[in-house]
Amino acid sequence: xxxxxxxxxxWAKKIRIIDRFYFSLILLVLAVxxxxxxxISVHVPFTEYQWEVYTILFFLVSFIVIDFWGDFILKCWxxxxxxxxxxxxxxxxxxxxxxxxxxxxxxxxxxxxKKEETSSNWSKKMxxxxxxxxMG
Amino acid sequence: xxxxxxxxxxHDSSAALLxxxxxxxxxxxxxxxxxxxxxxFPQLAILKCLETAGISIADIDLIVYYEKxxxxxxxxxxxxxxxxxxxxPQFSKAIxxxxxxxxxxxxxxxxxxxxxxxxxYASHHESHAAAAYYSSGMDNAAILTLxxxxxxxxxxxxxxxxxxxxxxxxxxxxxxxxLLYSAFTQYCGFKVNSGEYKLMxxxxxxxxxxxxxxxxxxxxxxxxxxxxLNMKYFNYSEGLNMINKxxxxxxxxxxxxxxxxxxxxxxxxxxxxxxxxxxxxLKLVECTKSLTQKENIVFTxxxxxxxxxxxxxxxxxxxxxxxxxxxxxxxxxAVGAAYLGWHGYLQKEKTPVVHSPVYIGNSFSSAxxxxxxxxxxxxxxxxxxxxxxxxxxxxxxRIIGWFxxxxxxxxxxxxxxxxxxxxRKPEMKDILNEKIKLRESFRPFAPIVLEGAAHELFDLxxxxxxxxxxxxxxxxxxxxxxxxxxxxxxxARIQLVSKELNSxxxxxxxxFYQLTGCPALINTSFNIRxxxxxxxxxxxxxxxxYTDIDILVFNAEIMLEKNADTEKLKHIIKPVNYAAD
Numbered sequence: 001x002x003x004x005x006x007x008x009x010x011w012a013k014k015i016r017i018i019d020r021f022y023f024s025l026i027l028l029v030l031a032v033x034x035x036x037x038x039x040i041s042v043h044v045p046f047t048e049y050q051w052e053v054y055t056i057l058f059f060l061v062s063f064i065v066i067d068f069w070g071d072f073i074l075k076c077w078x079x080x081x082x083x084x085x086x087x088x089x090x091x092x093x094x095x096x097x098x099x100x101x102x103x104x105x106x107x108x109x110x111x112x113x114k115k116e117e118t119s120s121n122w123s124k125k126m127x128x129x130x131x132x133x134x135m136g
Numbered sequence: 137x138x139x140x141x142x143x144x145x146x147h148d149s150s151a152a153l154l155x156x157x158x159x160x161x162x163x164x165x166x167x168x169x170x171x172x173x174x175x176x177f178p179q180l181a182i183l184k185c186l187e188t189a190g191i192s193i194a195d196i197d198l199i200v201y202y203e204k205x206x207x208x209x210x211x212x213x214x215x216x217x218x219x220x221x222x223x224x225p226q227f228s229k230a231i232x233x234x235x236x237x238x239x240x241x242x243x244x245x246x247x248x249x250x251x252x253x254x255x256x257y258a259s260h261h262e263s264h265a266a267a268a269y270y271s272s273g274m275d276n277a278a279i280l281t282l283x284x285x286x287x288x289x290x291x292x293x294x295x296x297x298x299x300x301x302x303x304x305x306x307x308x309x310x311x312x313x314x315l316l317y318s319a320f321t322q323y324c325g326f327k328v329n330s331g332e333y334k335l336m337x338x339x340x341x342x343x344x345x346x347x348x349x350x351x352x353x354x355x356x357x358x359x360x361x362x363x364x365l366n367m368k369y370f371n372y373s374e375g376l377n378m379i380n381k382x383x384x385x386x387x388x389x390x391x392x393x394x395x396x397x398x399x400x401x402x403x404x405x406x407x408x409x410x411x412x413x414x415x416x417x418l419k420l421v422e423c424t425k426s427l428t429q430k431e432n433i434v435f436t437x438x439x440x441x442x443x444x445x446x447x448x449x450x451x452x453x454x455x456x457x458x459x460x461x462x463x464x465x466x467x468x469x470a471v472g473a474a475y476l477g478w479h480g481y482l483q484k485e486k487t488p489v490v491h492s493p494v495y496i497g498n499s500f501s502s503a504x505x506x507x508x509x510x511x512x513x514x515x516x517x518x519x520x521x522x523x524x525x526x527x528x529x530x531x532x533x534r535i536i537g538w539f540x541x542x543x544x545x546x547x548x549x550x551x552x553x554x555x556x557x558x559x560r561k562p563e564m565k566d567i568l569n570e571k572i573k574l575r576e577s578f579r580p581f582a583p584i585v586l587e588g589a590a591h592e593l594f595d596l597x598x599x600x601x602x603x604x605x606x607x608x609x610x611x612x613x614x615x616x617x618x619x620x621x622x623x624x625x626x627x628a629r630i631q632l633v634s635k636e637l638n639s640x641x642x643x644x645x646x647x648f649y650q651l652t653g654c655p656a657l658i659n660t661s662f663n664i665r666x667x668x669x670x671x672x673x674x675x676x677x678x679x680x681x682y683t684d685i686d687i688l689v690f691n692a693e694i695m696l697e698k699n700a701d702t703e704k705l706k707h708i709i710k711p712v713n714y715a716a717d
Contacts, residue, residue, distance in 0.1 A: 089232065090228070093227065093228055093231060097220075097221075097224055097227050097228075098221065098224075101216075101217055101220060102220045102221050105217040105218075105220045106220060106221075108217075109218070109220075119358055119359070119360075120358050120360050120362050121307060121311055121358060121362035121363060121364045122305045122306065122307055122360065122362045123288075123289075123305075123306045123307055123308045125308075126303060126305075126306045127204075127207055127259060127287055127288050127289060127306070127308075128259075128303055129204065129257075129258060129259040129262050129480075132200070132256040132257060132258065132476070132477075132480060132481045133254075133256060133257070134204070134257065135204055135205050135206045135241075135242070135257050136204030136205060136206025136207035136208070136209075136210065136257070136287070
């Protein structure tokens with residue numbers, strides 16, 4: 001998919017209330033993990049960091065209830081995570097192609113006998129469908 | 137029992153619905169999505185098929201996909217690994233597409249359609265062959281299937297008897313006559329998978345001066361009909377282009393830039409590859425004959441859209457009867473897949489073909505059209521005698537947009553979504569190309585001809601001339617009578633019309649004949665360049681408004697003339713910019 005299509009498709013996407021709810025839930029879990037490791041495990045009294053918690057909760061709730069704000073944040077998230085996903089995917093493809101497939105098949109082709117020229121090019125191996133329930 | 141056939145993800149996605157052995161509706165996705173050659177999952181087409189049949193997805197007993205996804209993926213991996221380390225562009229293009237949805241087609245079908253039943257998989261060339269054979273009405277036939285590539289197969293010779301199709305010979309990728317023709321399509325500056333018919337239309341203007349060079353360097357033909365491409369000159373199995381530098385060096389000129397002026401060199405190139413294709417396919421037809429000893433042949437696959445080639449096949453007389461399936465490309469494979477569910481998987485006997493395989497799209501009743509026109513406050517006239525009125529208008533040089541009941545399935549408009557004009561006026565070809573279709577000036581137009589009068593005007597052989605799949609040599613009188621539809625080489629891509637096949641179309645041509653003595657009309661698809669053929673009344677109105685079409689007729693009874701009132705509609709119906717094809 002060309003980059004313009006990628007961005008266009010994300011920004012044209014219709015975000016449902018359930019999507020915003022799930023997104024806020026993920027952030028809430030991350031926030032809980034953060035507070036647990038930073039304050040609760042070292043027994044800092046809640047009163048000392050409560051404003052942080054309330055601010056975070058305020059934003060999370062606003063993602064859910066405010067249409068524009070929630071959509072905007074979610075689309076930003078989808079764009080960034082999509083780009084990161086694409087980078088990882090293409091990185092993996094480069095690794096698979098150049099580090100795994102290339103050396104293996106280079107060796108395979110070295111030892112593969114070249115097909116001899118004959119007076120016909122009809123295939124000896126025909127792909128006949130023997131089972132309709134099979135994908136191939 | 138209902139069987140749904142699906143073709144998707146290569147080019148021209150489509151869906152077809154079969155009820156108890158008969159195809160009752162088939163629609164291409166592009167007509168609904170308005171994206172030419174739309175290759176995406178044909179969700180809109182499937183829903184429209186169900187709506188037309190008045191059923192829901194729960195009523196579907198079987199879904200048959202038109203090819204074997206794993207075979208195709210295996211072929212892609214085979215090719216990519218063979219060309220390591222030069223095939224990374226192809227690898228990086230193909231893998232995301234396959235990983236994203238093509239490998240999970242079964243899950244995709246179930247999820248998108250909320251379908252819980254059984255899904256079957258035919259093979260690509262089997263689907264092509266089945267669509268053509270089961271639509272042909274023949275009881276036995278040899279089948280020649282030629283396309284770019286399916287899973288592995290590029291050329292298949294099969295034999296059909298009763299409800300059974302048996303593959304006899306197969307030639308595999310990368311050796312493909314379809315891809316050879318596509319390579320020259322790209323070289324001559326046209327789009328692969330859509331510009332091949334332009335190359336064919338260009339060929340009669342040139343001389344086949346490069347024919348020998350093609351035989352010497354690009355292709356080796358064997359006495360048994362098989363052939364081998366010299367892959368040194370092609371790039372399609374490793375890169376993203378059809379041809380490479382060696383190909384360009386061989387002919388001494390770079391590939392023509394799309395939309396640039398047409399150099400005679402490329403016109404000769406078109407003529408050369410056309411004649412090579414014709415010679416090679418005729419050899420294959422001979423081989424098919426000796427292998428099957430049948431009297432009938434069915435020709436299908438994307439290459440069968442080459443109507444000049446089809447003319448050579450019928451003129452060769454190798455087979456007694458010829459049938460050219462009107463939707464031989466991948467869209468037609470949805471029909472084949474559905475048929476294979478019935479005859480191949482369920483082993484049901486053949487049912488007689490009772491209607492044309494063309495007029496099986498969706499339709500709009502006059503009541504619905506009138507309601508839409510009333511909503512738009514457009515002035516119109518309703519008359520039961522429209523054909524006589526329209527015939528007079530045509531004779532007076534007016535151009536008609538003709539929208540009539542069930543949409544055609546396949547690439548040709550055969551009188552139900554057509555632009556019609558008077559073929560007696562030589563200048564009509566240029567008027568239509570420049571002002572209506574907005575396309576290249578060399579492109580020819582085809583006639584719709586009364587079946588009864590065709591023998592006097594054209595040299596006909598035993599074949600189906602009712603679907604514009606075969607060109608026919610014009611007899612001496614035809615050029616004088618209808619110069620706008622006779623191509624440079626003295627042929628025309630005719631569509632014979634009869635009362636049984638298309639009653640309203642027949643009535644109109646008959647009325648024009650009575651009035652003028654000319655038993656034919658120019659019949660071109662109701663669209664502009666880059667636009668899929670119109671599907672709905674609104675699509676038709678849009679094309680009507682933004683071209684020089686004079687009159688728009690719905691269901692042969694509702695008529696709109698272009699005037700100041702229709703011009704006002706431009707505020708409501710906006711134009712769509714289509715990319716050139």
